[in-house]
Amino acid sequence: MSLDIASVRFAYRRNTVLQGVDLSVAEGGFCALLGPNGSGKSTLTKIIARVLKPADGTVAFAGQDLLAAPRRDHARVVAYVPQSGAAPFEQTVREAVLLGRTPHIGLRPTRHDREVVDDAVDRLGLTDLRDRPLSQLSGGQAQRVLIARALAQQPRVLLLDEPTSALDLRYQIETLQIVRSVTREEGVTALIAIHDLNHAAHFCDQIVLLDGGRIVADGPPAEAYDPAVLSRVYGLDVLVNHGENGVEVRPSALEPAPGVIGAPAAAGARTAVAAR
């Protein structure tokens, strides 16, 4: 059982974003989608979430075609965590999480729906905030509400579109820990579009590197991070260290200067930039 994406193509009018993406994520796996801005990672998550319709290609989970299924059926399998944005109307945390039950409920939520919501609220550590209006939450808390909403959907596949970009370090780590524990404990397959290569290497089982709408690397972090490929994709020289705590990617520009002669030159260059 796995999430299988085959020859997915997508274009915004004449601007091609994805040109034939093939990707397979094992059930219960945590896969990171990496790549520079505009590489198509956000677009790919939106296609799997059926926010966008691909020009071509298939997305299937456990053999079930996800793109052909009725939307409601799809939403019971796949949940999507967008980047958090302001809602125009006031809502409490619990009401916001209840939206995750949309594909499950009929006219109104049942007792079971409310229990699922309360469980998701508890799981994300939002218990004390559950009757608080969303406008009073911090960015990290608001992001957790969106994840709780996705969990209340009780999905088999969890998609996250750069959930950590707007968060401080602590919430970035917490968010990734939560998603990881969901994949481990409930066997949910997670796919996350993310910018931080080292966070991805630390938390994810599989790394997929996109460049210009194509996959250029796919595999476990230690194998997928190739300094030459990364340097080309990001247009920046990087070093990959294989340490005992896993792989680590560093821009070579941040390496300590090799010799005494190099140091004043670098300092001089910085001063020159600052003076402008």
Next chain:
Amino acid sequence: MATPLDSADTVGSPRAGAPPQTDVAPASPGAPTGPGGGGGGDRPAGDRPTDDHPAARPRAAWAGRTAVLWTGTAVAVLVTAWCVTAGTSNAGFLDVWRSIRLAVLGGTLPADFAQTYSIITNLRLPRVLLAFAAGAALSLAGVVMQGLLRNPLVSPFTLGVSPAAAFGAALAILLTGGSAGSGSWLVIGSALGAALAVSAVVLGLASAKAMSAATLLLLGIALTQLFEAMTAALQFVADENTLQAIVRWTFGSVNDANWNDVMVVGACAVLALPLLLWFARDLNAIAFAGDDAAKSLGVNVTTVRVGLIIVSVVLAAVVVSFCGVIGFVGLVGPHIARLAIGADHRYLLPFSFLTGGLLLVVADTIGRTILAPSVIPVGIVVAFIGAPIFINLILTRRAAQ
């Protein structure tokens, strides 16, 4: 693969403090695991997303709104009944009740009650009920438009519905030389036709060009200006009598209410409520989560949006064609309801029905009693009441942000 995976477990498990639920991930040799181990152990326990919180979970917040809804219904019935009694000729609650009983169940009409009965059933009741139905319909339309366009400052007239209807009515009045009154079918049909036509154009353009809600609003503003200019042009060429008829129509009133009007407007409002409630779940998803997230929650956003906008346009157009231009109800009714019962459309829709209806009934009662025996059109009174409320809403909104 094993190294990053296992070290992540140590830091990553939010349940590090709960030994029976340790992670299922395989512990590879040498992986430093255990409660409190790793970088996650020094965070305060309260911040951890654990699921071992106290079992006591007050669920009161889930209930309560139903009670508000029933209370609102009771208040609406009482206030409406009181508004029937209000006026120059004396009539009490009992007279109203007696008249309704006589009208519905039949029976002999005593001679001393005949005049009161006639006033109540032929003048007051249709007037009050038409006001309620019109207010309820406009308010429902407002809730739907605000939710679908995710903008709390939108009203049913935003898409140019009201100015188009006004133009249609003015055209019909002008072409018949002012002989067609505001209640005539020709004027109603012309207003309805113009309103529906302009909404069809707006919606057609919106779906063909895949417009955003903001573009839709701008288009509505442009059309509003256009139709207002066209109505003004008609007024410019009209003679004295015709001009008066057009102007009277644009005030918006329930002065000539009859049972036929009540039936049509009332039926629209009463039928629309359950229809909209059926889509309350989808409306919630679109209004709160936005288009993208609503799609991922299983909502057919485009279909729902077009369908519900058509419903709200029909509601607004029917009211405008029967009662003229009555502003602010569609804007303020939903806001008052939102303050009272929250923004969940499952409760907001019926409650807006009540607040909009009540607002217009009360405004009309004030309009016909404050300077009695002369009657101020409800469209004017409601603007006097609605504008301060709306300004207050805008100012408090600013302050809250």
